[in-house]
Amino acid sequence: MTTMTYREACKQAIRAALQADPRVFMMGEDIAAYGGCYAVSKGLCAEFGAERIRDTPLSESAFVGAGIGAAMAGMRPIVEIMTVNFSLLALDQIMNNAATIPHMSGGQFAVPLVIRMATGAGRQLAAQHSHSLEGWYAHIPGLRILAPATVEDARHMLAPALADPNPVLLFEHVMLYNVEGDVDEHLEGVDITHARIRRPGNDVTVITYGGSLPRALAAAETLASDGISAEVIDLRVLRPLDMGTVAASVARTHRCVIVDEGWKSGSLAAEVCARLVESVFYELDAPIARVCAAEVPMPYAAHLEQAALPNAERIVAAVRQVVRPA
Amino acid sequence: MSGDKLHLDHQHLLRLLAQMVRIRVFERRCAELYQREKIRGFLHLYDGEEAIAVGVMATLAPQDAVIATYREHGQAIARGVPMNRLMAELYGKVEGCCRGRGGSMHFFDRALRFIGGNAIVGGGLPLAVGTALGDTMQGRDAVSACFFGEGAVDEGEFHESLNLAALWRLPVLFVCENNLYSMGTALAHAESVTDIHAKAASYGVASEAVDGNDVIAVELAARRAVAALRAGGGPQFLECRTYRTRAHSMFDAQLYRDKAEVEAWKQRSPILRFQSWLENSHLAFDDEVARLEADAEAEVTAAIEFAEAGHLEALEDLERFVVMDEVPA
Numbered sequence: 001m002t003t004m005t006y007r008e009a010c011k012q013a014i015r016a017a018l019q020a021d022p023r024v025f026m027m028g029e030d031i032a033a034y035g036g037c038y039a040v041s042k043g044l045c046a047e048f049g050a051e052r053i054r055d056t057p058l059s060e061s062a063f064v065g066a067g068i069g070a071a072m073a074g075m076r077p078i079v080e081i082m083t084v085n086f087s088l089l090a091l092d093q094i095m096n097n098a099a100t101i102p103h104m105s106g107g108q109f110a111v112p113l114v115i116r117m118a119t120g121a122g123r124q125l126a127a128q129h130s131h132s133l134e135g136w137y138a139h140i141p142g143l144r145i146l147a148p149a150t151v152e153d154a155r156h157m158l159a160p161a162l163a164d165p166n167p168v169l170l171f172e173h174v175m176l177y178n179v180e181g182d183v184d185e186h187l188e189g190v191d192i193t194h195a196r197i198r199r200p201g202n203d204v205t206v207i208t209y210g211g212s213l214p215r216a217l218a219a220a221e222t223l224a225s226d227g228i229s230a231e232v233i234d235l236r237v238l239r240p241l242d243m244g245t246v247a248a249s250v251a252r253t254h255r256c257v258i259v260d261e262g263w264k265s266g267s268l269a270a271e272v273c274a275r276l277v278e279s280v281f282y283e284l285d286a287p288i289a290r291v292c293a294a295e296v297p298m299p300y301a302a303h304l305e306q307a308a309l310p311n312a313e314r315i316v317a318a319v320r321q322v323v324r325p326a
Numbered sequence: 327m328s329g330d331k332l333h334l335d336h337q338h339l340l341r342l343l344a345q346m347v348r349i350r351v352f353e354r355r356c357a358e359l360y361q362r363e364k365i366r367g368f369l370h371l372y373d374g375e376e377a378i379a380v381g382v383m384a385t386l387a388p389q390d391a392v393i394a395t396y397r398e399h400g401q402a403i404a405r406g407v408p409m410n411r412l413m414a415e416l417y418g419k420v421e422g423c424c425r426g427r428g429g430s431m432h433f434f435d436r437a438l439r440f441i442g443g444n445a446i447v448g449g450g451l452p453l454a455v456g457t458a459l460g461d462t463m464q465g466r467d468a469v470s471a472c473f474f475g476e477g478a479v480d481e482g483e484f485h486e487s488l489n490l491a492a493l494w495r496l497p498v499l500f501v502c503e504n505n506l507y508s509m510g511t512a513l514a515h516a517e518s519v520t521d522i523h524a525k526a527a528s529y530g531v532a533s534e535a536v537d538g539n540d541v542i543a544v545e546l547a548a549r550r551a552v553a554a555l556r557a558g559g560g561p562q563f564l565e566c567r568t569y570r571t572r573a574h575s576m577f578d579a580q581l582y583r584d585k586a587e588v589e590a591w592k593q594r595s596p597i598l599r600f601q602s603w604l605e606n607s608h609l610a611f612d613d614e615v616a617r618l619e620a621d622a623e624a625e626v627t628a629a630i631e632f633a634e635a636g637h638l639e640a641l642e643d644l645e646r647f648v649v650m651d652e653v654p655a
């Protein structure tokens with residue numbers, strides 16, 4: 001076991017991938033000379049050279065499209081987009097090419113591409129740098145959407161993502177980069193298909209992913225001292241959803257709170273909720289509750305930003321309401 | 327035929343004519359089949375622009391990649407995708423080149439490195455930069471030929487892609503089919519500077535404007551460009567000046583242009599011009615031309631029969647290929 005930050009785990013994952021396969025290379029804005037806007041790729045250019053760690057111009061559409069083309073030509077690109085907010089400039093390539101071409105071509109072409117990007121709020125970066133749009137991407141057939149919430153997943157999800165013949169989007173929450181955790185460097189067989197129970201419990205299931213996992217775990221801790229045993233599920237994979245794990249838990253606890261940093265309307269939380277209603281409606285002892293971001297463009301001022309985000313307190317309140325309605 | 331020399335031998339010249347005629351006949355029958363509702367969806371015909379696909383494709387090798395637009399019947403035929411598979415695709419049959427999932431706008435053929443069939447204006451350019459990047463990183467001697475209309479010049483992806491290809495000196499042949507209108511929008515109505523090849527040159531891309539209705543001129547220019555690409559000269563740009571002599575698609579009343587303008591361009595049809603030149607220069611004889619026309623008709627007739635006899639994809643396979651099990655070898 002080694003202790004490292006989430007950021008370091010991301011970097012070690014990329015290093016290992018570059019060492020393991022000559023077809024792997026990385027490109028994105030400011031990843032080489034600058035070291036990456038969140039310093040994930042710092043030092044990689046010195047180690048692997050500018051051919052394999054490629055700085056790109058500020059052309060999200062062109063370099064994401066180039067990643068798709070390179071993948072179709074036999075490479076295994078890792079494309080970094082600084083944040084999900086900027087990925088909107090590449091949405092055409094992600095949606096209309098990467099996600100679409102395999103099916104549209106009748107299975108003649110696959111797009112084995114990994115796109116990594118930062119997501120989420122909490123650093124007072126205001127409304128054009130702070131949104132959580134992974135739920136939008138989870139809407140698109142043909143994509144696999146991953147949200148590593150632990151240092152271990154940050155270290156080990158990349159390899160299976162690169163081995164996937166389909167385009168995979170990997171979302172790294174900005175508030176996780178400095179989190180430390182233990183990692184087994186040589187762990188094998190980390191899957192990118194299943195949700196995980198991060199804390200077992202009996203009274204209620206709290207379903208979350210990414211940057212909200214630490215908040216949900218903190219809430220569960222508080223609830224425990226209150227005599228409420230919360231099971232915390234980390235979705236890990238936002239598409240395709242592992243509803244088996246989720247539904248089985250809810251069928252046991254009969255109560256459920258979904259925590260999602262996206263906006264509530266049309267959110268991933270809405271999708272999980274709808275699927276639970278479809279599959280385990282008769283197991284529910286209380287209405288499903290959701291804790292999501294306030295429906296505002298993320299504000300700058302710290303108190304406003306915090307008020308807009310899910311936090312442990314709000315999760316605790318939602319769980320109490322579901323378990324022991326006032 | 328490869329290399330940078332154009333061989334004006336009899337066989338090659340007849341082949342160029344035959345390719346243009348095959349495209350023209352295929353599409354004339356497509357238009358009829360559309361009226362009969364055998365083909366549905368959008369159908370964008372290439373009438374009047376055949377010299378570009380045929381001239382450029384004559385200079386490419388099997389290892390090269392081709393990326394085209396929704397107006398790509400000509401490129402697919404000139405690249406060698408069997409007409410049977412194209413017609414079956416238009417019929418939505420499983421024997422089609424995309425098993426009926428793509429239709430007219432999305433022809434693909436992996437064996438020929440024909441990578442679509444892209445119906446987002448400008449959307450194919452970044453892909454071509456990527457195939458060129460991938461090929462280069464793997465040490466392949468391959469170029470990526472990317473066809474697009476002048477409408478794509480309005481899009482950011484055009485500028486991003488030219489810059490990136492030039493910055494990384496990638497072997498991309500950018501072929502702009504400037505037919506003067508993007509749907510109903512005249513070039514001067516959309517672009518502050520209408521000299522497209524000059525825009526390409528501003529990115530440091532070797533750039534040339536050519537008469538796109540002259541198949542020999544197109545082939546010559548493409549041959550020079552491809553030779554420069556293979557020699558590591560960085561991306562090359564051809565602005566092929568042409569005209570679409572049919573409607574934009576099957577839903578176009580053509581309110582935006584004069585009939586006289588269309589008629590004038592019909593007189594400059596690349597097939598008419600090339601055929602007259604061949605005949606006047608005694609490079610082709612009436613019976614040879616008649617034969618290649620008859621061959622084209624027969625080939626299309628056979629393709630229609632093939633498509634008619636084709637099968638529909640099983641409904642159980644509706645979601646097949648959305649998620650791939652493996653990367654096709």
Ligand SMILES: Cc1ncc(C[n+]2csc(CCOP(=O)(O)OP(=O)(O)O)c2C)c(N)n1
Pocket residue numbers: 397445446447448474475476477478503505507508509570574
């Ligand atoms: C991004 C995008 N915007 C708009 C359209 C609708 N559209 C389809 S074809 C076309 C005209 C494009 O003209 P041009 O690039 O010159 O090619 P041409 O059709 O003349 O071959 C437009 C606007 C589209 N398909 N994609």
